[in-house]
Amino acid sequence: xxxxxxxxxxxxxxxxxxxxxxxxxxxxxxxxxxxxxxxxxxxxxxxxxxxxxxxxxxxxxxxxxxxxxxxxxxxxxxxxxxxxxxxxxxxxxxxxxxxxxxxxxxxxxxxxxxxxxxxxxxxxxxxxxxxxxxxxxxxxxxxxxxxxxxxxxxxxxxxxxxxxxxxxxxxxxxxxxxxxxxxxxxxxxxxxxxxxxxxxxxxxxxxxxxxxxxxxxxxxxxxxxxxxxxxxxxxxxxxxxxxxxxxxxxxxxxxxxxxxxxxxxxxxxxxxxxxxxxxxxxxxxxxxxxxxxxxxxxxxxxxxxxxxxxxxxxxxxxxxxxxxxxxxxxxxxxxxxxxxxxxxxxxxxxxxxxxxxxxxxxxxxxxxxxxxxxxxxxxxxxxxxxxxxxxxxxxxxxxxxxxxxxxxxxxxxxxxxxxxxxxxxxxxxxxxxxxxxxxxxxxxxxxxxxxxxxxxxxxxxxxxxxxxxxxxxxxxxxxxxxxxxxxxxxxxxxxxxxxxxxxxxxxxxxxxxxxxxxxxxxxxxxxxxxxxxxxxxxxxxxxxxxxxxxxxxxxxxxxxxxxxxxxxxxxxxxxxxxxxxxxxxxxxxxxxxxxxxxxxxx
Amino acid sequence: xxxxxxxxxxxxxxxxxxxxxxxxxxxxxxxxxxxxxxxxxxxxxxxxxxxxxxxxxxxxxxxxxxxxxxxxxxxxxxxxxxxxxxxxxxxxxxxxxxxxxxxxxxxxxxxxxxxxxxxxxxxxxxxxxxxxxxxxxxxxxxxxxxxxxxxxxxxxxxxxxxxxxxxxxxxxxxxxxxxxxxxxxxxxxxxxxxxxxxxxxxxxxxxxxxxxxxxxxxxxxxxxxxxxxxxxxxxxxxxxxxxxxxxxxxxxxxxxxxxxxxxxxxxxxxxxxxxxxxxxxxxxxxxxxxxxxxxxxxxxxxxxxxxxxxxxxxxxxxxxxxxxxxxxxxxxxxxxxxxxxxxxxxxxxxxxxxxxxxxxxxxxx
Numbered sequence: 001x002x003x004x005x006x007x008x009x010x011x012x013x014x015x016x017x018x019x020x021x022x023x024x025x026x027x028x029x030x031x032x033x034x035x036x037x038x039x040x041x042x043x044x045x046x047x048x049x050x051x052x053x054x055x056x057x058x059x060x061x062x063x064x065x066x067x068x069x070x071x072x073x074x075x076x077x078x079x080x081x082x083x084x085x086x087x088x089x090x091x092x093x094x095x096x097x098x099x100x101x102x103x104x105x106x107x108x109x110x111x112x113x114x115x116x117x118x119x120x121x122x123x124x125x126x127x128x129x130x131x132x133x134x135x136x137x138x139x140x141x142x143x144x145x146x147x148x149x150x151x152x153x154x155x156x157x158x159x160x161x162x163x164x165x166x167x168x169x170x171x172x173x174x175x176x177x178x179x180x181x182x183x184x185x186x187x188x189x190x191x192x193x194x195x196x197x198x199x200x201x202x203x204x205x206x207x208x209x210x211x212x213x214x215x216x217x218x219x220x221x222x223x224x225x226x227x228x229x230x231x232x233x234x235x236x237x238x239x240x241x242x243x244x245x246x247x248x249x250x251x252x253x254x255x256x257x258x259x260x261x262x263x264x265x266x267x268x269x270x271x272x273x274x275x276x277x278x279x280x281x282x283x284x285x286x287x288x289x290x291x292x293x294x295x296x297x298x299x300x301x302x303x304x305x306x307x308x309x310x311x312x313x314x315x316x317x318x319x320x321x322x323x324x325x326x327x328x329x330x331x332x333x334x335x336x337x338x339x340x341x342x343x344x345x346x347x348x349x350x351x352x353x354x355x356x357x358x359x360x361x362x363x364x365x366x367x368x369x370x371x372x373x374x375x376x377x378x379x380x381x382x383x384x385x386x387x388x389x390x391x392x393x394x395x396x397x398x399x400x401x402x403x404x405x406x407x408x409x410x411x412x413x414x415x416x417x418x419x420x421x422x423x424x425x426x427x428x429x430x431x432x433x434x435x436x437x438x439x440x441x442x443x444x445x446x447x448x449x450x451x452x453x454x455x456x457x458x459x460x461x462x463x464x465x466x467x468x469x470x471x472x473x474x475x476x477x478x479x480x481x482x483x484x485x486x487x488x489x490x491x492x493x494x495x496x497x498x499x500x501x502x503x504x505x506x507x508x509x510x511x512x513x514x515x516x517x518x519x520x521x522x523x524x525x526x527x528x529x530x531x532x533x534x535x536x537x538x539x540x541x542x543x544x545x546x547x548x549x550x551x552x553x554x555x556x557x558x559x560x561x562x563x564x565x566x567x568x569x570x571x572x573x574x575x576x577x578x579x580x581x582x583x584x585x586x587x588x589x590x591x592x593x594x595x596x597x598x599x600x601x602x
Numbered sequence: 603x604x605x606x607x608x609x610x611x612x613x614x615x616x617x618x619x620x621x622x623x624x625x626x627x628x629x630x631x632x633x634x635x636x637x638x639x640x641x642x643x644x645x646x647x648x649x650x651x652x653x654x655x656x657x658x659x660x661x662x663x664x665x666x667x668x669x670x671x672x673x674x675x676x677x678x679x680x681x682x683x684x685x686x687x688x689x690x691x692x693x694x695x696x697x698x699x700x701x702x703x704x705x706x707x708x709x710x711x712x713x714x715x716x717x718x719x720x721x722x723x724x725x726x727x728x729x730x731x732x733x734x735x736x737x738x739x740x741x742x743x744x745x746x747x748x749x750x751x752x753x754x755x756x757x758x759x760x761x762x763x764x765x766x767x768x769x770x771x772x773x774x775x776x777x778x779x780x781x782x783x784x785x786x787x788x789x790x791x792x793x794x795x796x797x798x799x800x801x802x803x804x805x806x807x808x809x810x811x812x813x814x815x816x817x818x819x820x821x822x823x824x825x826x827x828x829x830x831x832x833x834x835x836x837x838x839x840x841x842x843x844x845x846x847x848x849x850x851x852x853x854x855x856x857x858x859x860x861x862x863x864x865x866x867x868x869x870x871x872x873x874x875x876x877x878x879x880x881x882x883x884x885x886x887x888x889x890x891x892x893x894x895x896x897x898x899x900x901x902x903x904x905x906x907x908x909x910x911x912x913x914x915x916x917x918x919x920x921x922x923x924x925x926x927x928x929x930x931x932x933x934x935x936x937x938x939x940x941x942x943x944x945x946x947x948x949x950x951x952x953x954x955x956x957x958x959x960x961x962x963x964x965x966x967x
Contacts, residue, residue, distance in 0.1 A: 179841045181854020345853035546853055547864070554863025557894045565823065568901035569816040571908045576712040576812035578912055 019060040019113070026052075026078075028134065029070040036190035036197055039164045043133030044071065044124070051195040052136040054156070059117045059142045068107040074168075075101030075518060078110065079125035080138055081254060082238050082454050084417055088112045089368055089474030090507050092416055094125040096362030097477045097493060099511055101126050103518035109510050117142030118238035119156065119212035119256040128167040128483040131218035135160075139212065140238075146325050147234050147243065151210040151260055158195065159224065159251065159275045159293070161188035161217040171487055178349030184283035185219055185484040191293035193275055199295040200305075201273065203263045210234075213249070214256045218483040221252040221278040221410065221457070223314045226297060227271045231261040233322065237453035239419055240325040246317035250278070252412035254455045254481040257319075267299040272308035281410060320425050320451055327449040330423055331467045333400035337391055338438075341458070341480075341490065342406040347544040352488045353480070359489030359542045360479070361387035363526035368475040369515075371498045372507060373523040374533055378498035383533040385526025387541050388493045393470045395497035401478070402438045404463045411485065412457040413464075417476040417496070420468035421450040429461035438463045455481060473500035489542065608786075609779040610825070611700040612768050616787025618707050619764035622717070623659070624795020626756045629721045630655050630749065631799060651749045658750030659757045666761030673765055674780070690839060694832030701826035705904065708818045709911065711811055718798055725752070823900045824884025831886055831893035834860055856888040864888040 031045030046052040057063050069076045079093030091112040092098045102108045123135035137156050163170065163186065170186045193199050203209060211231075215222060225248040232243040235258035249257050277291035285291070296305050339355040346352055352359040363370070363385040371378050384390035393399055401420075403413065424444045426436045458464050479491035515522040524530035527539035550558070634651045710717065768784075838857045851866045868876045868887045879885040886893060914920050 178858060179843075181842065347858070349853070349858035351854070546858070549865050550863050554889070557862050557889065561894060561897050564898045564901040565820060568819065568823070568904050571905045572709075572712070572816050572819060573812050575709065575908045575912060576808060576815065578915070 021062040022057045023064045026067045035195050054137040056139045062113045065110040069102050077126045080122045082120040094477045098368040100515035100520040102514045106514045106517040116238045135216040151208040154210045156212040160192045161220045162190045164189045183351030193293045193295045200298040202298045208262045212258045215251045215253050217253045223276045224249045226273045231259040239452045241322040248316040250316040252457045271297040274308045322451045331398040334397040336400040338402040340404050353485050353490035358389045360491035361540045364528040365521045369522045377533050383525040390493040393496040397470045400467045404437050405458045408460045411480045414455040414481045415478045418468045419452045419454045420466040423465040425464040426462035428459040435461045470496045473497035613783035613787045615767045617791050619760040620791025623757045623760040628799030654750035658754035662754040662757030670765040690832045690836035694829045697825045697829035701822045704822040826900045827884040827893045827897035830896040834890045860890045862889045
């Protein structure tokens with residue numbers, strides 16, 4: 001045993017010796033830009049440029065990103081989507097989970113090693129900030145990839161939806177307000193290819209291009225195809241798969257697909273490449289919305305650039321059927337979590353999103369910092385708060401998440417710190433009022449070697465089942481990656497092996513310094529209580545539910561109104577019955593006078 | 603909704619005017635039954651005078667129909683459909699107008715006998731012997747056909763009033779909501795006039811009138827409350843946009859900030875039996891502060907009004923206005939005489955007739 005571990009250590013340090021350190025200094029600031037040519041606005045860029053620069057490194061490299069917040073008016077934080085951050089949970093990035101927001105003027109250093117090959121991306125994880133511009137690819141090169149040498153060029157492509165208004169403004173005025181009781185997500189204003197439109201992708205004939213594709217949008221899944229060109233899918237979310245032929249991809253926000261595309265023999269034409277919104281996900285389709293974005297595989301700059309052809313239906317490849325290169329049989333679960341997804345209105349009239357009855361509300365102290373300051377109580381989920389929906393997981397177990405959706409929308413769910421096996425994913429239910437629920441006694445289709453990735457979508461009113469190994473101690477967020485739904489609280493927290501986190505990991509001082517600079521609490525339970533971890537007074541909770549039926553004041557109002565009506569009718573009756581002697585008297589008066597008149601006139 | 607075929611305001615306007623006209627006709631009929639115009643002596647004279655009355659009334663009515671039809675017809679062809687998008691706004695306005703009209707008219711019902719007396723006096727004075735002004739065939743004509751001219755002018759006047767009022771309130775009502783309330787108003791007014799003519803047990807009539815008036819005011823208060831509710835609903839629909847209709851009875855179909863009670867059922871706008879509750883009492887499954895407060899304020903105002911009217915009846919003046927009222931009453935009644943158009947009709951008859959009139963006045967029940 002000792003010999004083996006010695007050997008392993010030697011091997012590791014040998015690899016480490018070959019690995020480089022890649023350093024980035026990011027100044028996060030507002031940049032003026034106009035990606036769709038329609039609207040000039042400020043977007044969040046880095047080091048004076050927008051779109052922000054991609055991060056590139058080789059597998060096993062150490063990456064150090066020194067982020068300074070020069071926005072002036074908003075805090076920030078950066079999450080490196082898809083990277084495991086094994087042993088360095090504090091570098092994961094989501095605010096309220098592993099760190100405080102970094103206030104304007106402060107900085108934070110993300111320092112981690114990358115042990116995974118493939119395509120990833122980095123983006124802001126503060127509020128709904130990243131659609132305001134702070135997102136870009138994170139590319140990890142691997143000279144030992146299974147298809148090494150099978151392509152001529154390694155490039156990337158981003159697709160995105162795009163809003164003209166800023167996210168904080170949209171959230172406060174259009175989305176999370178009581179005048180939006182159905183929770184309709186704001187409609188994007190445009191679709192983008194590489195943060196632009198009508199791009200020309202220069203290609204040479206008879207070459208194979210490795211194209212890493214990532215959807216960096218906020219809401220809409222997209223269909224991507226290249227006219228007259230098929231391709232092979234070779235990697236998804238950092239997992240190599242057996243090369244699979246396809247002609248169209250369906251890519252949700254946050255997902256990545258890497259494809260090998262072989263160009264044609266001749267250079268006489270250019271071919272459109274199209275990315276098209278999944279318009280099912282939009283509440284309504286405004287007349288002026290162009291929901292496709294076009295580019296061209298450019299063989300010849302001087303040839304024509306034809307308009308894309310209309311197609312009848314979307315014939316995309318279902319990623320459920322991809323087979324990983326490193327094949328695994330389905331895990332047997334040790335611990336299972338089952339949650340229902342739904343959207344409901346709470347007492348302030350606003351529409352929120354729920355896992356079961358809980359809508360996620362960030363705690364006063366980031367959950368990881370609670371782990372670090374809670375000693376032996378770290379395994380009791382209570383201390384992490386009533387609205388963080390926290391599950392404490394054991395170390396080196398197989399965890400299963402069963403997600404039953406009671407919502408007619410499609411939702412892409414993402415698990416931080418892991419990839420998971422996609423065991424089952426149901427079809428959509430036949431109509432809006434019926435739901436498909438996972439029944440372990442009657443399982444659906446399970447592939448022999450289940451597909452693995454870190455972001456997977458559930459179909460309307462359907463379910464999915466995922467399994468992963470809890471071999472990465474840390475606090476990991478599990479949430480819908482539609483930014484609007486995350487704002488509505490569609491998230492839960494997994495505290496994985498808290499004792500291991502305490503003994504093996506350290507929070508760097510600059511992370512705590514950012515908390516102090518912003519006046520945020522960084523010790524104690526979810527309420528910030530360092531003395532009694534089970535006293536949660538002062539914690540943030542979701543709004544009260546809507547009153548069901550008559551409240552006390554409603555009953556009072558009703559009773560009072562009835563009394564008014566009855567007393568009023570009493571007055572009417574009194575008036576009706578009161579005597580009419582006055583009328584007789586009037587008549588007599590008039591008669592008397594007129595008698596006098598007529599007598600007088602004679 | 604029922605408002606598509608039955609406009610409540612139109613019903614009440616037509617009802618009131620018909621009532622007043624039929625009171626006049628019934629008083630006239632009662633007079634000649636008592637013998638005014640020498641009818642007691644001669645049955646043929648009686649029949650002639652009865653015919654005069656009906657011809658006069660009928661002619662007036664016919665002219666009203668023609669003028670009214672033409673007026674309303676042009677009104678509708680010229681007018682545009684403003685019902686459209688601000689449905690709640692128009693509903694609110696119409697409800698409040700209807701509530702006001704009913705309220706003003708309602709209490710008069712309970713003084714129906716008083717109205718009858720007023721007319722008795724007026725008509726008696728009109729039939730009184732007094733200085734005959736003017737000469738020639740016109741005077742002769744009016745003398746001969748006084749019994750026809752009086753109802754003719756009354757019916758015409760009431761009818762024109764009705765047409766003008768109806769034109770005013772029907773500005774945003776659909777043309778379909780027109781015929782039914784007019785017919786019902788005419789029928790109801792005639793029936794009540796007939797009851798008055800027949801006399802009968804005064805107390806029984808009064809009880810019936812009290813119950814009818816209570817019912818009327820329940821409807822009116824409900825309408826008033828619904829009017830305010832409609833205004834608030836209009837604001838909410840404008841703020842949210844088109845999604846409100848999707849929400850049915852559930853969350854999002856109402857403004858939680860202004861809401862006093864809400865139940866996810868029993869919707870007075872859409873579900874069966876509750877619609878009747880809504881029509882009669884103004885029930886809403888989702889009540890606002892505005893709708894409930896206005897309901898209570900309406901009853902309060904009504905109670906105060908009744909109180910004031912009772913006070914006036916008992917003491918001859920409103921509270922605290924004793925001095926001012928006396929001053930007003932000092933002006934000669936001659937002013938009243940001059941205002942009344944009946945006096946433009948030449949008086950006829952002899953002193954005998956004048957005596958008959960007075961006798962009839964005191965003996966007509």
